[in-house]
Amino acid sequence: MDLHPKVIDLSLDRTERLLSKLGNPERRVPAVIHVAGTNGKGSTQSMIRAGLESDGHAVHAYTSPHLARFHERIRLAGELIREDDLIELLELCETTNAGEPITYFEITTCAAIQAFANTPADYTLMEVGLGGRVDTTNVFRKPELCVITPVSMDHTQFLGDTLAKIAFEKAGILKRNTFCVVGPQEEEALEVIEQQASKVGATLKIYGQHWHVWEENGRLMFQDENGLWDLPLPALIGAHQVQNAGAAIMALRMLGKSEDAAIDAMLNAEWPARLQHLKTGPLVDAAGSAELWLDGGHNAAAGDALSEALERLSPRPLHMVTGMLNTKDVTGYLKPLAKNAVTLHGVSIPEEINTLSAEETVAAAKSVGMDAHVADDVVAAIRTITAKDPNARILICGSLYLAGNVLRDNG
Template sequence: MKAPHQPPASEPGCSPLATQLLERAGRSHHQVIDLGLERLKSLLARLGHPERAMPPAIHVAGTNGKGSTTAFMRAMVEGSGLRCHVMTSPHLLRLTERFVVGNHEVGEKELDATLTEIMEASKGSPVTPFELLTAAGFMLFARHPADLCLVEVGLGGRLDATNLLRDVRASVITPISLDHQDFLGNSVAQIAAEKAGIIRKGVPVVSAAQSPAAAQAIAQAARQAGTSLWREGVDFKAILQAGHMLYQDRLALPAVIPTAGQAEWFKLSLPQPALQGTHQVQNATVAVAALRAAGVRVTPQGWRGLGKAQWPARGQILKGSLAHILPEGWRLMVDGAHNEGGAQALAALLRQEGQPGMAVHLVCGLKNTKDASGYFKPLLPLANTLQAVAEPGQHQAQAPEAIVDAAQKAWASMAGTAAPPTISQAPTIRQALKNIRAQAQSGQPGLVVLCGSLYLAAIALRLDAQPA
């Protein structure tokens, strides 16, 4: 579970000091990613075990939906008048985004000071950049009072640095699909087993609906840990109806009940989730169940937070300088979907957002570690055109010609008689949008989707915020 060492590039949004410290951490160890717990255990001991002083936590693993699920939980916790710490990854625009301390994004100076303290405590011992950031989160959360911590797994679960949390009240597993096979295994079952490594004895497990292979791996891990497993669609569920999300669960009852009458279900009428798409209804449903399972006292006002949650680059409509390149009336969406499961969710959102006669144009940039063929299969049948891009500075960008080749092969492998989308490449996002504008038919509505990588999404957000 190791990756060859590559010096970490300076990421936008990091202070000069944070960049220096993260690069130093990257040089201290011969792998950029090296899953394991012993290095961080030793470091936390030198720091006085901050993980033991943190408020109780909800731990979130999964392939897709971790960030959105966490955002929904945060909105409901804060809406209840409670204080919340949050740790997520990666960041989009600022390193400080990763850490919410007492309902507020951490300040750059405090984060820099914390990272410096940790590197001094490491005394030159190897530590990966993610372990350094995880230790920083634990230190920040231990030093500031809060009612709850929401902690997102970085990669996998069993050997992820965040799995050194001590007081966990619920383990959450969002939808699992193929991703990071080099580290987690080549099958959904293997990946699910790694992610189920966050399951602990006596701590309830809340799982989104899963494929049979993933569901079996999670159930087996829960049985081995001797803990309750609450499954979406079995023990809790929700539907959208008349502008509301109707949620129900039987979490107060044993997790497996052969026959359950309607009277046994706890019910809530909630606002429609603020984030769009059927996959976000699933994420919101899991978030509600997780707070219930963890025993968090959510108030009626808190439940309404579901309709106010924010999580950028997830079906987000841009309205700045990039959007102004397109013809009047067109929409520009950015979505960080970057694996096959994410592409399937994005495709469902595009079908939901579609209008008669609406053209869909994809502008896509992928990391060079991603399976482009699997990514494109759900999306190509919906697209009129696809342009591959690799922005200057885009982290580990896949070459546009390789993306074009993969997209063409993906289309050729799919049976069907529909006309193929036009597949080409452009040097930048701006040029791709100009190409679309030049070819747009007068009066025809259009939707342009920037997708394929969270790094590309971050660049798009920065460009859109610049003056036209």
């Protein structure tokens, strides 16, 4: 397949051209819930999906990037897309595109939209790939609901070098006469989101103004103008998941769902590589009596959230195995984690052109005061750690691409 030469080229022109040639399937997709933000998009979406499915709804879902297999990106009425159906859709999109310039993400998103239009369901959850305003997913004229999770500094080479510029891109998903649930934001970001909502005629439901969420005595408390719900804490680990849960619950409220749906959203949501405890597989076997955890967070805000989550786990010496992309703020990510880790072992990400070398990751770790060492790969790092500390807690982290490799290698 001949693709547009740039891996990332933010524009809607090519996507809209192909969708038009396909007969505008985006106009036939079931009620769209469009989710943007820097951190927490996937977790929030997984909780919304769990709540809707528990309420008896068939739900499509689109996420990116995938971890182990591309099929993870497209969920049709609750099930991952079948191989034959995926191949057929991609061939249709390639033939219809007829050799015109297009990126990988654009053509695969068009295939997902075509699949969603072809398959009956009640809701469609669409996760923004990058930004929002000119992201390939931003082709729906009137979403049922929008959600903007916390905005922070990431992808600055594409979205801008200030929080205000990044928030402007995220707020580009807002549409006239639609509602948007807004998660916790820095004042600079919230100001921009409010300005854009006013400009296009969207109605915001903002954390701290229209809804509140907090943890109290091992429970999750959610309150809005309709009252207070006393709920179980989310199954997804970490204090930051309380805020993500609040956005998901508010979204379910806006869709008219019950407290039972919110309870199921908390208990049943699953999202791989978000502080995931690996319990079986070859890598777990290699770790022996050590604990093995996996996390795909990769920016400064994710480092803060991960550090806080680690402090809530039972005491155990933490050793990090870290690989990151050269497009990320490595020191910003590692700095809050320096106080948590006994050691860090840097690895490169296999088959990833934009990986930092293990040596570069180690240099960044040392610059924030970490005891850091180079490892040939994840398995070598695990063996080095467990040889010295058999009962370690080992956290493999720094990139969703590294996480995907780990999940594939671990079966």
